[in-house]
Amino acid sequence: MTTRSQTQKSQRSSMTAAWRPVVAAVLLAAAGAAGAAKVVSGPTPYRVSDNCAICHGMHGASTDYNVIPRLAGQHKAYLVMQLKQFRDGHRADQNGNIYMAPVAQGLTNGEIDQVASYFAKQRPRFQASGVHHAGAKAGKAIFMNGVTSEQIPACMECHGANAQGASTFPDIAGQRYRYIVQQLKYFHNGARKNVLMNQIAKSITVPQMKEVAAYLSSL
Ligand code: HEC
Ligand code: HEC
Structure with missing residues (x-):
């Protein structure tokens, strides 16, 4: 007889296992592309200066409000x-x-494509504020190894060893502490x-x- 927790466990590990080859291929392709990438800084799209900059800053590195990524x-x-998920109400x-959403x-x-290209090209990446949050060491262990007893997989399996992500797997290295905690709560409660x-x-x-946010925001 299979217990509920065994079923959950096998469902969960088969879920991550199924993603492994896809993720590995995506991360590899991104690593190849990164070497060849040339940053072209075109003009700032009107939408950015007129709108996004108010909250995210002109270069997507605002430190004004701590829930802004x-x-x-x-x-x-x-x-x-x-952006499409905010627009169609999926990320609500x-x-x-x-x-x-507004x-x-x-x-x-077309505008989504333009503003996304603009922010993706911004260098340098967001610089960590230098504020150290407690628990970064424990957070690194969760990121690298997961928590086996609680069936939490290693975050690096999908986000990459340096938390750099690729394609639709977000780069979470140096993402803001409060924002990361907030998103994990939203994922946890299904919002x-x-x-x-x-x-x-x-x-x-x-x-x-x-802990994991303390580690990631320090990268
Ligand atoms: C009024 C403030 C405000 C404005 C204006 C604004 N944003 Fe945001 N943005 C936020 C906040 C707050 C979040 C976090 C939302 C959440 O927690 O789900 C966010 C999240 C995002 C995300 C998700 C990032 C991630 O890591 O998942 C993207 C992409 C984004 N904004 C792009 C834009 C673009 C492009 C514009 C301009 C067209 C813009 N934002 C204008 C406040 C703003
Ligand atoms: C099986 C693959 C996978 C694993 C393992 C994984 N993630 Fe994710 N993560 C994703 C994907 C895909 C997204 C993008 C979700 C979306 O599109 O809304 C994401 C999004 C996130 C975000 C939101 C980033 C943003 O900018 O809004 C955070 C934070 C995050 N993950 C943290 C973690 C942590 C911490 C762990 C380990 C405990 C982890 N992830 C493990 C696939 C994964």
Whole structure:
């Protein structure tokens, strides 16, 4: 007889196992592309200066409000996907609904492409504030190894060993502390929907969220 927890465990490990080859291929392709990439800084799109800059800063590196994510250097495919999700109401967590839905509803597909390209090209990437949050060491262990007893997989399996992500897997290295904690809470309680992250964040505790955020925001 299979217990409930065994079933959950095998479902969860088969879920991450199924993703492994895809993720590995995506990360590898991105590593190849990174060497050849040339940063072309074109003109600032009107939408950015007129709108996004108010909250995210002209270069996507605002430190004004701690629930606002860095966008500088984030993967274009991920940015496009999130903007479309805010626009169609799929990403409807509280801060997304209040701040991003009205913005995204005013964007055409062409504008989404343009602003996502712009933020993806911004260098340098967001610079960590230098504020150290407690628990970074424990957070690194969660990131690298997961928590076997709680069936939390290693974050690096999908986000990469340096948390750099690729394509629609976000770069979370140097992402802002408060924002990371908030998103993990949203994934945990289902307010932000994503098949993979909802499963992963199911059993993560608030102290563990803070530890992993302390590690990631220090990168
Ligand atoms: C009124 C403030 C505000 C404005 C204006 C704004 N944003 Fe945001 N943005 C936010 C907040 C707050 C979040 C976090 C939402 C959440 O927690 O789900 C966010 C999240 C995002 C995300 C998700 C990033 C991630 O890592 O998942 C993207 C992409 C984004 N904004 C792009 C833009 C673009 C492009 C514009 C201009 C067209 C813009 N934003 C204008 C406040 C703003
Ligand atoms: C099976 C693959 C997978 C694993 C393992 C994984 N993630 Fe994710 N993660 C994703 C994907 C895909 C997204 C993008 C979700 C979306 O599109 O909304 C994401 C999004 C996130 C975000 C939101 C980033 C942003 O800019 O809004 C955070 C934070 C995050 N993951 C943290 C973690 C942590 C911490 C762990 C380990 C406990 C982890 N992830 C493990 C696939 C994974």
